[in-house]
Amino acid sequence: MLRILHQIFRTGVVTEPLPEQVEAEVIMVGKRLEEAIRKRFSRSLVIREVDAGSCNGCELEIIAMNNPIYNCERFGISFTASPRFADMLLVTGPVSHNMEIALKRTYDATPDPKLVVAVGDCGINGGIFGESYASRGGVGSVIPVDAVIPGCPPAPADLLAGILAVVTAGNQ
């Protein structure tokens, strides 16, 4: 136990502030995100992540967004296990033929109003997997999409910026 406490004190708060430019961006984006989430989602934006056929690369970055360095929870973002509690679906991958029905069901199970964000080059248009017998291509060809976040995979900072864009867009 002492070792654990010692390690915790040694590590300190790694979340911020950090010198690099990316970090500065994360903080800036985060602050605005926090504000928008406070106003529009009564302080918490609940996301259901759906892998609709990705290579798992996009998932790695969405998981990284939750690590103590990006710590997206401090901006009011949390991930839920059930679509029924979600404000937003974060969907990755080309939508595979075999996931199409499950994705539609998840969409239907998410209460209105809901936001859908297609993540990664694959989520936008199928990426390198394209459209084929096994792939429907982008998320937009299966359910309505409000915004996209390009990248292969998009880095955690890009994900935060993308979520900010969609959360504030509805304001205008």
Place this chain on the structure above:
Amino acid sequence: MNNLSEQIAARFGADALRETGHFPDTVPLLSIPRDGFEDAAILMKKAGARLAAQWGVDETTMGRGFAVIACYAWESDYLLVRCETPRDDPTFPSLTKKYIPAFRFERQIESLMGLVPTGHVHSDHRPWIKFEDWPADAWPLRKLFDPAQKMPRVKGEYRWARARGEGVYEIPVGPVHAGIIEPGHFRFQAMGEDILNLEERLGYTHKGIEKRFEALSWKDGVRLAGRVSGDSTVAHALCYCRALEALCRFEPPPRALWLRAVLLERERIANHLGDIGAVANDAAFAFLLYQFSRLKETLLRLNRRLFGHRYLMDRVVPGGVAVDLAPEGTEAILAELDWLADEFERLITIYDLNPSLEDRVRTTGILSADLARDLGTVGFVARASGQPLDCRVQTPFPPYDRFPPSMTVLNSCDVHARVWIRVCEIRDSIRLIREFLATLPHGEISAELPSPSSCASGFAVVEGWRGEIVYWLQAGGEGGVNRCMIRDPSSVNWLGLEQAVLGNIVPDFPLCNKSFNQSYSGHDL
């Protein structure tokens, strides 16, 4: 001639034909008559070989019919045994009676290539990867199949294994899981808290990858290989490149080989770090998750700074690597490793001395050594269950031949063993990277690959962080891609998970699953 191929030659004599266009020479491709296909398996089984992979190939555009290839391996020996199967009778003798993993391989061959295994013990002709709502005659890997078509859905139902009796109940999970992970379906039969049976149903992330290769150039193929399983992008791209380089009989410049190995070990460290933390988290010890993910993130950031991509996608290319390492970069990596080694050991002490964690990970999710062998498992899953398998040690390519990894094999076969193997491997990968950087050769980082000759084929194995990855590439009559076969370690290791959870309690499933952490995308292709 190696030991396995000698045995086939002794048994089949002139009936075993060595294919001349297949490379490398150390891995022969022998064609035998179709009715001897199972006999060959019996022989290989006696020799102690495992069935590493089995796949179908459509050679109809090359003036032949279909063929089935079985890949056997025993220590450093790899052998491909091929039998032809004509267009009007596309069947082949099943190997399932001899090798358990064959039933999955064969379901896949039947589902995607339309070649039917005969003499099957279980007669398990349920589709695999292909879903029951696909048209029965949709065989995407056949040349006549148009990959651009939008497949209609038909009516069909998957027949699950069922258990009946008082108090027995069923828990279906997925395909959309609770966490931020890939989709797949698990069906448990349970009684009280005990798991009686687990049946996996995978294929949800099937993106038609193998077929897609056939529409790409050899050069572009590597980008796709790097996206078979995003967490193993280096290992998959490397295995693709090595198979292609074997096919073209080409060896990249030494500096490229060394840099590839640095990237491969960095990928191993990053994934192992993440997984050790995640296993601890599933045992409700979130502290270690945050600590390990902090270390992993540091590694990813340095990847981005030095190599231009956090996960190193598209850095390994046919003929070499796409990015060089400046002397400052070497310094940065060495400094990072010093820091990492120190932080890592502190955390491992905490892991090791925590009784409540120990209680959860020890004797949980046991995959016995016999099962690990019989199921053909590979990688850290196999090594945690007493199987001494590591391609970096058994079939090393430079620089691993000069700096052999030290292979850790454990016999407790439980969640802890699968974690501890990774602990040892992180330490060893740190040592290896230091050695590689100390001896990094000067010179070019890539060279132009010659064009593949028509109908040639190439084979490679690479030890990714999950274990042995297998690629087999075949050029068509015009020199383009006729077939790209991929066997991710997950294809065999998923079988291990089904067995490891039996008799465990349902709440321990996430822990067991995490300790395997197999790829859905790499399996589903």
